[in-house]
Amino acid sequence: MPLRHGSAASAAALRSLRRATALVRSSVPLLVGGLVLPNALALAFGILAGVPARTSAIALYAALALLGGRLPGWALALLALPVIVLDLALAVGRMFFLDTDALLHLIDAGTLATLLATPAYAAGAAAVVGLALVYLAVLVQAGPAMRRGSRPVFAAAVAALLVGDGVVNGSTAYDFGALASVGQPFHSGSLASGFDALADQSRPPHRVLMVMVESLGVLRDAGQNGILTAPFDDPALRRLYTVTTGTSAFFGATASGEMRELCRTYRSHRQVFTQAFTQVFTGQTSAEDDPTCLPKRLAARGYRTVSVHGYHAGFYDRAQWYPLAGFRKSLFGETLAPRFARACGGPFPGPCDTDVAAVVEAELAAPGPAFVYWLTLNSHVPVPPGAATPRHDCGRPGSPFADREVCAMVEIWQDVFAAVSRIALAHPGTEILLVGDHAPPLWRRAARDAFEPGRVPWIRLAPLPVATAALP
Incomplete structure (x- = not known):
């Protein structure tokens, strides 16, 4: 009897295994x-680099799969396209810290062509298109087979x-x-x-410079941060300026950073300045709706107000809202590029920041009080290798920055910092603020987690009285 009972149990287990195997096999088309x-x-x-959590997309794809065999394949594929x-x-x-509305306003044929000229983005786009075509083809052909799949097995896999x-x-970095x-x-x-208060002083400074540094984030490692800001440790600079540093919160991409620092608002330029256009046509004004931007306040006090940016004027609608x-006065890539014999690459190619610094200095040095705003360009992700002055043996043993991409970005930022330091020394008494627009949207999780x-950081160079007294 025990032997017969054991044989029966083994047979039952074998039948259960076969049923489970058949269940899983029948569910393969649904799972795929x-x-x-x-x-x-x-x-x-996500394994190689890092992506944001995609809860809603995963759920929508799963819901579409459950319609397989219930709808014609072509209808299922059409439903999948918007997903x-x-x-x-x-x-x-x-x-990239963009809401859907901002993304739709930014992406046009010209921007896509520029981005796809970058090998990393081109490879990503090719992979997305190729896999999407395979996926749509499976939906068209495999609907009946997907319908035969086990719902419990599929639900467990989705969960x-x-x-x-x-x-x-699920990183908060996104x-x-x-x-x-x-x-x-x-x-x-x-x-x-305290930089924003300069416009309200009884005797505002003669020269004011704000530099918004593309993708400048706050390095977690204090030693690496000290290396980054080394250009402002120059003893000659410290004799002329008090250097203070700090950090502030950011929300959104570059244009949001501009509105934050220039106009004291988290609202987008479309929200703020669409209202401004409406008020012009209707004759209605509202102090609450007026952000009282710093360049407007300084212009009201007789300053020349100049913006300098190496990319084209239409991006982020800057030609309209600046x-x-x-x-x-605004100098964009269309005006700046012909001035220089070289250009810098990356996803948004244009004049090199180190060359544009000379234009910024010339605008500051022109007669009369001036406020110059410089939005840098070359540190957009992904940063091409060798784009900056080599300082830290990026990618080699012994480099103070273990991550090669972080190291490359630091070198670009240091080129900007060195240029600003030279401007500060050449023009004592200039009020200067450097600030990041947003943290670097690096693809790899380890690189992103370095910040x-x-x-975002800010660095204020405030002239000491001895430097101010030396002004003409």
Whole structure:
């Protein structure tokens, strides 16, 4: 009897195993079409680098798969197209601190062509398109097979992927888009440093310079941060200026950083200046709706107000809203590029920041009081290798920056810092503020984690009385 009982138990176990195997086998098309294919690229990229959590996209792909065999294949593929676009928009937006509205306003044919000229972005785009075509083809052909899949098996797999995605990719380093500013107390480097108050002084300084440094984040390592800011430790500079530093919160991408530092608001330029256009046509004004931007306040006091940026005037609609913010003169890439024999590459190619520094200095040195605003360009991600003055043996043993990409960005920022230091020495008495627009949106998780999430640094160079007294 015991032997017969054991044989029966073994047979039952074998039958259960066969049923389970058959269940899983029948579920393969559903698992492939609902989870593997639509999420394969994000899974691979998440392992190699890092992506934001994609909870809504994973759930939508799973819901589409459950319609397999119930709808014609072509209808299922049509439904999948907007999900793919939404998935891509949300992932890219979170990586680069852009809300969907801002992303739609930025991406046009010209911008796409420029980005796709960058090998890293071109490879990513090719991978997205290729995998999307395979996914759509499977939806068209495999609907009936997907319908035969086990719902419990599929539900368990979806739950496991959602949990794993949240654990691996749920980093707060991505959660600083413009919408995250709602309900948050306002902070800016301009206010915290006292720089914004210069326009309200009874005797404002003769020269004022604000430098917004592209993707300048707060390094977690104090030693690395000290290396970055070394250009401002020059004893000659310290005899002329008091150097103070700090950090402030950021929300959104570059244009949000500009509105934060220039106009004392977390609202976007579209929100603020669309209202301004409306008020011009209706004759209605509202002090609450007027951000009282720093260049406008200084222009009212007789300053020449000049903006300098190496990219084209249409990006972020700067040609339209810069004059409304108070800039009487703006120099963009269209004007600057012909002045220089060389250009710097990257996803947004244009004049090299080290060359543009000479234009900034010339505008400061022109007769009369001046406020010059310089938005740098060359430290957009991904930074091409060898784009800056080599200082730190990037990628080699013994470098103070273990991560090669972080090291390359530091070298670009130091080129800007060195240029600003030279301007400060050449023109004593100049009030100077350097501030980051947002943390660097680096792709790899280790590189991104080298920076404090949600913070940008500011550096204020305030003239000492001896330097101010020397002014003509």
